[in-house]
Amino acid sequence: FPGPKVLLVAETGEEQPLLPGLVDYIAAQRFDRVVFVSQPEPVDWLRAAGLKNLGWFPGLLFSHGDLAVSAARNAKRSDRIAMVGQIGGSGSRRLRLAAWRAKEGMPREVRAPAPPDVLEFYASSSIACATNSPRDSVLRLFEALAAGTMLLTDRPAPTSGWARWWLSGNELVTFGTADELAERAAHFLAHPAEAREIGDRGARWFAERFGEVRRRSAFE
Secondary structure, three states, X not given: OOOOOEEEEOOOOOOOOOOOOHXXXXXXXXXXXXXXXXXXXXXXXXXXXXXOOEEEOOOOOOOOOHHHHHHHOOOOOXXXXXXXXXXXXXXXXXXHHOOOOHHHOXXXXXXXXXXXXXXXXXXXXXXXXXXXXOOOOOHHHHHHHHHOOEEEEEOOOOOOOOOOOOOEOOOEEEEOOHHHHHHHHHHHHHXXXXXXXXXXXXXXXXXXXXXXXXXXXXXX
């Protein structure tokens, strides 16, 4: 194949961060770029193994155009915490956190909507809760930011690469424990104007750095 060849590697799992044979496969093929679209850690591991032309492009598979993003932001907000996924079964950190403080009666709602409906679900909620753990799709983070809803996500490790993109309290709010999650969710449910300001900053960040034209240009 004569043109540029790019290998996109999606979520590889928490227990098995590098698929069996992936290093040998990449080394044997003539890819111009190998791009991870979820977590950045495998890039460092593969570089240590001597592989080159590696990159990290989280959210590359974001499938919503600018018109869909703009339309979703017009949704009427409900006083709830939106989570996308299913409780139970996978054991991922996000889904374990979905059971947090249920006894306190927090107005959370968990759905598994089709991709076109994710933006509207987030945009029609006061808070969007998603995490950046390896078992969870990082697309949720970008969808929440695009929707203009305040994103509540787990605090990234210093080596994860996320910290250089966002500042907690500016474009999003982070938590380190389930107790912090409950505390911050309660605070922003009680202060919706403050939550909306953070959501608006997140939406501006998305528009300036990750809109449709910017994504296409960055990939090229």
